[in-house]
Amino acid sequence: MGPLQGKVALVTGGSRGIGAATATRLAADGAAVALTYRTARDRAADVVRHIEEAGGKALALAADAADSSAIATAVDRTATDLGALDILVNNAGVFPYGTIGDVTLADYDDTMAVHVRAAFVAVQTAAAHLRTGGRIISIGSSLVGRVPAPGLSLYSMSESALVGLTKGISRDLGPRGITANVVHPGSTDTEMNPADGEGADEERALTALNRYGTPADVAAAVAYLAGPGGAYVTGAEITVDGGVNA
Known part of the structure; x- marks a missing residue:
């Protein structure tokens, strides 16, 4: 009996990297988990299969994060198909790179x-x-x-918006006992930013621990916030970056 037994979670962008690790961790802690994917159907199926082979319950839903109706449908389907909703993890992301003179309005629209x-x-x-x-x-x-x-202006701006949203909804939904928080990963070994990729040594040197994080490191922070220990944490930012911001 895990700490999330009887709970239902939805993880957007859950087919790989941090999303897959988060879906797997929440399932290991006892939650039934739905996860969305955009094109990586086979990889999403692999995550579901891994969860089910470990005795859990999982569901993969096709939903492009840029499509608002698809995201709304995925949320509704999670609640309907799994019987409830207790945990929402907004994880889907992109990484636009370019100085302020190079990024376009199309880049802005896609990222936001x-x-x-x-x-x-x-x-x-x-x-x-x-x-x-x-x-x-x-x-x-x-x-x-x-x-x-x-080269990070657009990316940093878009992620900063999540902080304002989170603080606002912590007040809106707090009377119902619902918490809202942000987890800020640093350099994490994923396909988007591999630990052996170009520029990885420079990123690693910025950390206090002199290493990249793993998706499991980030998933552990999410699991804490989703579990009993996080019940009195809301409107907060938790940074999992190996000390880059120390």
Whole structure:
């Protein structure tokens, strides 16, 4: 009997990286888990299969985070197909790179649609389903607290918007016992930013621990906020960056 036994979670962008690790961890802690994917159907199926082979319950839903109606439908389907909703993890993300003179309005629209509008729609839809004591956890970025290099303005701005959303909904939904928090990962070994990729040594040198994080490191912070220990934490930012912002 895990700490999340009887709970239902939805993780957006759950087919790989931090999302897959989070879905797997929440399931290991006892939650039934739905996860969304955009194109990686086979990889989402692998996550579901891994959870089910470990004795858990999981569901993969096709939903492009840039499509507001698809995100709303995924939230509704989670509550309907799994019988409830207790935990929402806004994880889907993109990584636009370019200095302020290089990024375009199309880049802006695409980034804000995935990082901000999708989270807003998911939260707004989930609010009708979340049971008392529900949890909303958004995955942001340590680049909200410190921007160490050029080319990150659009990305950092979009992730910063999650902080304002989170603080606002912590007040809106707090009377129902629902918490809202942001987890800010630093350099994490994923396909988007591999620990052996170009520029990885420079990123590693910025940390106090002199290493990249793992998706499991971030998932552990999400699991804490989703579990009994996080019941009195809301409107907060938890940074999992190996000390980059120390």
